[in-house]
Amino acid sequence: MSDSQRRKYTQEEKNIIFxxxxxxxxxxxxxxxxxxxxDEDDAKDLVQDTYLKAYRFINSFEQxxxxxxxxxxxxxxxxxxxxxxKSKQPAKVDYQEVETYYNSDDVDFQGTTDxxxxxxxxxLGDEISNALNALAVDFRTVIILADLEGFTYEEMAKILDxxxxxxxxxxxRARNLLKDKLRGYAQSMGYKTDEED
Amino acid sequence: MxxxxxxxxxxxxxxxxxVSKCFQLLESIxxxxxGEEGKEVLKEKLDxxxxxxxxxxxxxxxxxxxKTKCTKQPVPTQLADSIRQMIHESK
Numbered sequence: 001m002s003d004s005q006r007r008k009y010t011q012e013e014k015n016i017i018f019x020x021x022x023x024x025x026x027x028x029x030x031x032x033x034x035x036x037x038x039d040e041d042d043a044k045d046l047v048q049d050t051y052l053k054a055y056r057f058i059n060s061f062e063q064x065x066x067x068x069x070x071x072x073x074x075x076x077x078x079x080x081x082x083x084x085x086k087s088k089q090p091a092k093v094d095y096q097e098v099e100t101y102y103n104s105d106d107v108d109f110q111g112t113t114d115x116x117x118x119x120x121x122x123x124l125g126d127e128i129s130n131a132l133n134a135l136a137v138d139f140r141t142v143i144i145l146a147d148l149e150g151f152t153y154e155e156m157a158k159i160l161d162x163x164x165x166x167x168x169x170x171x172x173r174a175r176n177l178l179k180d181k182l183r184g185y186a187q188s189m190g191y192k193t194d195e196e197d
Numbered sequence: 198m199x200x201x202x203x204x205x206x207x208x209x210x211x212x213x214x215x216v217s218k219c220f221q222l223l224e225s226i227x228x229x230x231x232g233e234e235g236k237e238v239l240k241e242k243l244d245x246x247x248x249x250x251x252x253x254x255x256x257x258x259x260x261x262x263x264k265t266k267c268t269k270q271p272v273p274t275q276l277a278d279s280i281r282q283m284i285h286e287s288k
């Protein structure tokens with residue numbers, strides 16, 4: 001980084017950016033952190049770390065660009081680099097889940113015919129949340145970013161450092177896995193599925 | 198959608214030629230990634246293909262419940278203040 005970049009913002013400008021563009025996202029940031037760690041203290045630490053880093057590297061933030069995506073990228077990287085290392089529980093993709101997916105040829109067709117839109121609409125928030133939380137972290141993350149936070153594929157590609165095509169296919173897989181979980185709820189809760197017709 | 202008189206399930210084909218490709222396309226459209234072109238493709242699919250029609254509505258319902266029903270975690274009240282404090286101390 002050159003000197004001119006390093007000294008891009010004055011102290012006052014930094015404060016304006018931090019309060020005006022960074023802090024308003026604290027709610028989304030905390031919820032993202034909590035959905036990654038499932039722990040209030042870890043989520044708090046992760047958000048704190050992220051904001052401290054954001055302030056330290058504020059000169060590499062271009063004013064007028066998407067602050068929320070920039071912050072989410074820092075948080076995701078902190079989670080991978082620090083939290084996962086600290087955590088005893090290996091936070092990685094559940095490979096069995098992935099393999100099960102790949103080994104079923106017609107997962108798309110199987111995956112949708114017996115779950116109804118009406119059953120999904122009737123589900124409770126807890127059921128939806130539990131289904132989402134049961135997904136492996138990489139799949140959970142893309143659904144959080146796309147559906148809960150409304151990021152575009154392009155923004156997600158930047159946040160996750162993966163190509164857009166990978167965003168699209170990972171989301172597709174994540175949604176199929178989510179539907180599997182929702183189907184489980186639908187059946188156990190006695191919501192209507194096509195199999196009962 | 199229902200106000201389009203021509204749109205009845207009898208007119209839709211019951212099986213989709215390329216489910217995997219179609220569903221991924223529908224999902225991209227739902228995610229707002231296809232722009233104007235997406236709207237035309239969507240109308241075509243929903244008018245003519247029953248599996249696509251059902252998949253679209255299921256996917257739409259899932260996005261809707263995720264957006265509206267997922268339980269939100271309240272941000273700890275002291276968090277914003279403690280962040281400002283830490284930054285102030287680091288200056």
